Amino acid sequence: MKKSRRTFFREATLSSAGLFVGAGPIDHIATERPSVAARDIMQEVRTYRKIDAHAHVYFKPESPKQQIALADRLSIEKMVISRPMKPGGVGSPDEFVACNDLVLACVDKYPDRFIGQMTLNPQFPQACIREIDRCMDAGMVGLKLYNHVKINDPLFYPIIEKFIDLQMIILMHVGIGKSRITYDPREPENVSIPSDFVEAAARYPEAMFQFAHLAGGEDWEDACKALKHSPNVYVDLSGSNNDAAIVDFALAYLGEDRLLFGCDNSFYQGVGHILAAQLTDEQRHKIYFGNYNRILRKSGNHVD
Secondary structure: OOOOHHHHHHHOOOOOOOOOOOHHHHHHHHHHOOOOOOOOHHHHHHHOOOEEEEEEOOOOOOOOHHHHHHHHHOOOOEEEEEOOOOOOOOOOHHHHHHHHHHHHHHHHHOOOOEEEOEOOOOOOHHHHHHHHHHHHHOOOOOEEEOOOOOOOOHHHHHHHHHHHHHOOEEEEOOOOEEOOOEEOOOOOOOOOOHHHHHHHHHHOOOOEEEEOOOOOOOOHHHHHHHHOOOOOEEEEOOOOOOOOOHHHHHHHHHOHHHEEOOOOOOHHHHHHHHHHOOOOHHHHHHHHHHHHHHHHHHOOOOOO
16 A cells, blocks of 8 residues: 555654654654554653763854753753864864863853863874863863874874873764765865774773764764774764664674764754664663763763
């Protein structure tokens, strides 16, 4: 029997990668047909505590209130925020200090919602060490780097060693593009790729690395296969390119304890594709909240 447009979209709701939030569509699905496919999705969303392990704030007047408003709609309790420098720039100390000042101001204004991460450029080693000390004194709990150096560049070694001592995670941007061959034009030559993470993780098994935005446009199958035997590399599931199998594939290769919920400002997708995946209730609790909170606990900065 040929399905109507309404029936098709109703039955496809949970298998889609995104999550549409709003009284109209959600209420319609939840009340028209009280079945598994039409259950109250927003009730499920509210079931799980959430730490967004990959969040950002911006140099715009609507930020960070805009991020908080979206988080409120999706019951995201905490957001781990950073403000990376613009791609392709010099990444001077003045630039990364300004980015970190923004994060510190946001955390100071909304301490119950934000957890701060600094950004740096390892090409300026002395300035980086000074900035780490400043940001640690102000209560930051981790590091987010973009693409000024690869994660396995020797320039990065002293910083990695510093964060081993701090027992804090390092979140690193990953090159975006189709497979390992064709990267987005804005990605510089020294952007990190999965094999770079493998090398850094092997050199520093005591460190904790966060492989950024698995759903952000990189070759996610290759990444999961490459990182399978690097237990100190965690993978955040953020991004807007939510192919249907990403979460299930990552679970099979990496296990439930190395996957982190994140949005990277793609809030509906970040929440929705974890609900859509073939996960147990316990696995969703771990990915949405428990795994990252366990990382925070190592440095005494856990949420509960």
